[in-house]
């Protein structure tokens with residue numbers, strides 16, 4: 001069995017959206033869950049948080065940044081190409097509150113997995129305040145989609161080319177300091193951003209959920225590769241998460257573990273680029 005790419009779109013430079021035909025996964029997928037894919041027999045297994053699903057069409061949408069060997073390879077595939085393995089939905093669905101005011105924060109490619117949560121939170125009657133950020137305006141994704149499902153939408157860019165000149169945390173802080181009653185914050189993006197959001201909300205004692213993108217191998221709780229420390233307890237992001245209370249996550253350990261294979265990842269990227277160019281070195 002293989003999984004066909006039905007739609008491919010470069011959203012902004014290096015960030016791609018793909019709709020994959022996977023009816024059985026689409027039937028069960030919930031916001032917050034992820035899939036694990038392997039392009040071919042010798043491929044690396046890569047976890048990606050589900051960015052959208054369409055139960056009627058039987059599709060799962062993934063959004064990824066082509067920065068490593070596998071994501072670069074994935075971005076080189078076209079519509080109608082097949083992916084060998086596509087497994088899911090994995091992990092626990094996000095908790096969907098009712099009648100709460102929720103701030104949803106998405107940074108970079110993390111805006112994509114925030115989207116199905118924002119939509120489901122809105123459908124459940126919550127007030128949705130969304131904050132989406134990117135390094136620059138030309139790297140911002142899914143503004144229109146997020147606007148459609150949010151009561152309020154704030155944009156930030158690190159270089160000031162769109163929206164607030166600064167970080168998503170500035171807006172979170174402004175909202176909390178304004179006295180707006182906020183019941184929950186959900187932040188998805190680079191670990192450094194999620195740590196910063198958790199740091200801002202801690203003094204206000206607002207529950208803050210983060211989605212952890214630790215290194216995964218099997219995605220089913222057997223290998224231990226994805227272990228994280230939450231409230232001094234070891235958890236497996238794939239089966240205990242991927243969402244955790246951000247106030248208790250050991251982000252330093254997470255970031256150290258994410259950096260563990262950087263030298264090998266660099267070599268793999270160089271080798272891949274070399275092969276693509278037909279280099280014989």
Ligand code: FES
Pocket residue numbers: 215216217218219220221222223224225226227236237238239
């Ligand atoms: S990926 Fe193996 S235990 Fe989580």
